[in-house]
C-alpha cells in the first residue's frame with residue numbers, strides 16, 4: 001500500500017503541483033490499486049474491492065468510525081459465510097423452481113426406492129430439507145451445515161416444518177444411507193465430492209448437483225430449468 005502511495009506521489013507532480021490533501025492521496029492510492037489489479041488480471045469484481053478499501057478506510061477515519069464495528073461486522077460475516085474461507089462455498093439459496101425439480105427427481109426415484117432418504121449437503125437455511133420432508137415417498141430428509149448462523153436458522157425451520165439438521169461437515173457425513181443427495185456448492189469441491197459420492201452412495205441412488213458439473217464425468221441427465229437464472233441440474237445415477 002505504501003509503495004503504491006509513494007509511486008503515486010512521485011508521478012502526481014507531473015500532472016498537478018503539491019501539496020496534496022489526504023483525500024487526494026487516497027484517490028491516488030485508489031487509482032493505482034485499481035490499475036494494478038486490472039494489469040495483473042484480477043477478476044472484475046476485485047476492482048471494486050481494491051478501490052473500495054482505501055476510500056472505506058479514509059471515510060472510517062474521517063467519521064471516527066469505532067473499529068469495534070469493523071470487528072463485529074467481520075464476526076457476523078464469518079458466522080454467516082464461514083465456508084467461504086475453508087471451502088470457497090458462499091451462501092446462496094435454491095429457488096422454488098429447483099425445489100419442484102427435486103420433488104420430480106424424488107418421484108421418479110420412488111419407482112425403485114419407495115422410502116427415499118434425502119440429503120442436502122450444506123443445507124444453508126434448511127429450506128430444501130423442510131420442503132423435501134413434506135413430500136410423499138420421502139421417509140427421511142436431512143441437511144448438514146457448519147456455518148453457525150445458517151445452521152441455527154435451519155435448525156429452527158426444521159423444528160417448525162420438518163426434517164433433520166445436523167451441525168456436521170460434508171466431508172464427515174456418511175452418504176451410504178441416502179438415496180437422493182443434493183449439493184449446491186461451487187466448482188471447487190466437485191472432484192473431491194464426486195470421489196466421496198461414488199465411494200459411499202449405493203447403486204441406483206442419485207446425486208444431483210445444482211449448477212456445478214463434476215469435471216470429466218458424463219451426467220446421467222441434465223435438467224435445464226425454466227427459472228430466471230437458468231438453473232442447470234446435473235443428475236448422476238450411481
Ligand SMILES: C[S@@+](CC[C@H](N)C(=O)[O-])C[C@H]1O[C@@H](n2cnc3c(N)ncnc32)[C@H](O)[C@@H]1O
Pocket residue numbers: 081082083087089090091092093094120121122123124125126127128144145146147150168169170171183184185
Ligand atoms: C450455496 S449454499 C446452498 C444452501 C442450500 N443447500 C440451498 O441450496 O439452498 C452452500 C452451503 O453449503 C455450506 N457448506 C459449505 N461447505 C460445507 C461443509 N464442508 N460442511 C457443511 N456445510 C458446508 C455453506 O455454509 C452454505 O450454507
